[in-house]
Each structure stands twice: as structure tokens, then as C-alpha cells.
Amino acid sequence: MSKILELKSIYAGYKDDIILNDVSLEILDDDFIGIIGPNGGGKTTLLRVILGLIKPFKGTIEYFGDSNIDRNNKIGFLPQINQIDNKFPVSVYDVVLSGLIYNNGFYYKHSKKDKQKAKETLQKLGICDLKERHIGELSGGQMQKVLLARAIVSSPRLLILDEPNTFVDNKFEGELYEILVQLNKDMGIIIVSHDIGTISTYIKTIACVNRGLHYHKSNKITEQQLASYNCPIKLITHGEVPHTVLKKHNH
């Protein structure tokens, strides 16, 4: 259990709009954090800050254990699927290999080791038979697995997933979470989800993001707690999470 990174009172947003206010968060390599919050609350923005895609206005991010350069392959990222052009001419295998992009100083070829790793990752996720397929010939769930393979092929210390359950059915969702639980033995995981009911049985802790962050160090949460965190989220019944529809929150 060691620290991967630490956000220290981060203020971040776009142009003159501050979305995240004074966010501090410590991420350990055995964490499994579920991020919830209303639409527009800043969940994706928080991920973008962690990934280094946007620079915070104020505050610092400290990365531990690796040199600053090395960290680039140490965070795996699974973006929202709808951002990707599925007519682009690449195969599944190519996409997975692209997860190792930084490892090759010269970008012409992949080493034997890289190829081996890509194959092992496909195997791990049970999608070896899709290897030579064009990405346009996949179902939503298969595509998610391919993108997950790309995210973990570099054996990152931290895996970040932005709403991986958007385009998939319940069966795949369960399968995905089981895979994540396995992966969590080797890496920290941050997952954004609207369906807190389903993820709460898999995650270890919950972070509520709504313009700020409230870190709830347990996977059980009640409507009162959510309300006190400024997080008006619909809870859908599952296990021990109570069924509640919270009142709309006014700023």
C-alpha cells in the first residue's frame, strides 16, 4: 500500500470558470474509488486533472514512486466510448498496442516484448479472437474491453475509467466489474459512474464530486450523507444502499 499521487488543494476548470474548488485527494495503489456526482459536477474534469490533460489554476499534484517521465505509462485511461471514431482504419491489436506508445523511443515498430504484452492482455480479457478485427466490427461491450486492454497493457499503477458502463448491458457490466476487482490486486482504480447502486458492491470508497470533493471512506452511503456532501444523486436500489430520490439541489 503506497501512495501513487496526491492532489493538494486543486482549483481547476475552463477559461474563467472554476469547476473544482479546493480539491485534495490521496490515491493509493490498492484504492478502488467510485466517483459519483451530478451531471456537470466536475467528475470528468477531475479525471482530466489527474491525467494531466488540463492544468489546474492553483494547487499541486505530486506523483510518487516514479520519475515524472515514467508516470506517463503508469496511468491507464479508459475514455468515454462515444469520443472515438469507429471508422478509423485500425485493428483491435493496433489499438491495444497503442497503449504502449510511449515505450518506443522511435515510433516505427513495436518490440517483441510489446507484442507479447499486447497478446497477454487480450488473453486476460478473453478477447483473443477479436485480435485482427477492425474496430468498427465490434459491439459496444467488446469495444469497451478493447479500450480496457489498451488502458492496462502498460501495467499501470493507476487505472482511470470514465463511465465505462454507458453503452453496455447488465451482463457485461457485471463481467467488467469482476475484471476490475481482479485488476485491483495490481493497481489502484478510479471509476466514474452514475449507477452508484451497482458499483458500490465492488468499490472500496466513494468520492462525491460536485464543484468540490467529498471523500467518503466506505462503500456504503446514505441519502443523508449524500445530501450533506452536496451531491444530489439518485440512488438505485441494490444491496444495502437505500432507495432514495433526492431533492434537486440548489446552489
Added chain:
Amino acid sequence: MVIELLQYNFVVNALLAAFFASISCGIIGTYIVTRRMVFLSGGITHASFGGIGIGYFLGFNPIFSAAIFSILSALGIEFLSKQTEVREDSAIGILWSFGMAIGIIFITITPGYVPNLMTYLFGSILTVSKLDVWLMFGLSLLIILIFSAFYRLILFVSYDQEFARTHKIAVNLVNYLLISLVALTIVLNIKVVGIIMVISLLTIPQSIANLFTRNFRNIIIASVVLSFVGVFTGLIFSYKLNIPSGASIIFSLVIYFVFAKLIHLLINKLSIRRKTKNFELIK
């Protein structure tokens, strides 16, 4: 007939131009089509007319001013759309018409007769000079080198920029470099089919290739071959029927496209029939 034509210098130049045009347009066109930058490329093409006008006015080879002008507009569009509030297609629209306006103004105020204006607008591969051929050769070589050395980088950045950014790839640098190559490719191939039609060399061969393969590298190779076949057929038509070469090249390319599409449909149909038959046999 070909042997006898090869005695003429301009025919040799035209064939060499066709060859190098196929290489640069085949490769860069694949990049343009797969990244859905066709409209952007149309914008750069028309903006380059401004450079041509300035070249005429100042009295030097319009190719050079067009090259500078179109690289600047390409970088301008990229910058405006990525770093400012302006929408990309609006930025393209602005520079597209602005370039044309500059061109028209400078050509109008150029004293006396403006030679070869039609060459730039509608293309005329039979008038390419030795210098043009050398420039096209240099550009093809440069593109081949860059795409061989950085093939995977270009592929991955084109596929998913955001992901490449999370791996600290200099995505902006890659984009700016490639958009400059796009601009150069467009300008140096203007003489082949003209400003109005150069976009065809960057899209039709790729669209044909994309019917039969969905591998980036194969699309590139097939597009290069198809471009050359198309330009060559166009030249023959142009010679036999005495029609302008630019238009005849585009015409041939489109004929090939239609033909390829029909073959593609036929292949699919046959394959479906075979598969249903197999299925019935199993039953």
C-alpha cells in the same frame, strides 16, 4: 503511341509529375480522409489562391508564395479552432474565402496579362516544369521518410488524440507538422488537376481503397497505385479526346470509384449468398 510520346520532354515531365503526385496525395490523402479533414483541406486549397495572386503581383513563381500562404492558413485554421473559441468549420470558411479574395484582388491589380492563371485553377499536367517535378519529388521523399519513421505515432495520434495526450505525446506538434505537409501537398499538386479539383486526388483513391481494406498502411499503398492509374488513364483520355487533363483525370477517378463500388457490392452479395447456403446445409 507511348514510346513515341516519350520523345517529348513535357510528356516525360507529366508522367513524373503523375508519379510523384500519386505518392504525396496517396499518403497525405489517407491521413486527410481517416481524420475527416476533407473540408479543412478544401479550405487550405482555396486559401492558397491568395498566395498565387500575391506571387503574380510581386512577379515571382506563384508556387512559392502559394506554399507559404497555404501553410500559414493551415496553421491558422488549426490554431484558431484548437486554441480559441472559433469553431473549426467556421475558421475554415473564413480563411477559404479570405484567400480567394486576396487572390482576386492581387490578380486584378497586377498590371498587364496574367499568364497561366487557368493552369492554377483547372490544372494542366502537361505544362509542369522541371522545377515543379523536382519539388514534387522532394515532397514525396519527405513524406515517405516522415511516415516511415513515425508511422505508429501518426496512426495513434490520429486515432485518439486524447489518449496520446495522456501518454505525454506532443500531439500539437504532430498536428501542426502534418497540417503543414497537407498544405504543401495541396500546393505542389495544384498544377496537376487545379485548385478546384485537387481535393479529388486526396479523397477518391482513398475512398476506393477503403472499400476493400481497413488497414491504414494498405489504404496508403492502394491509394498511391490507384492515383497513378487514375491520372494515367486521365492523361490518355485527355490526349485521345482532346479534353482538358484536369477534368479528364477526375472523370477517370470517379469512373473507377463507381466501378469499384459495384464490385464491392457484388462481392458482398456473393458472400452473403454463400453464407446463407452454408447455413441451410447445416440445418
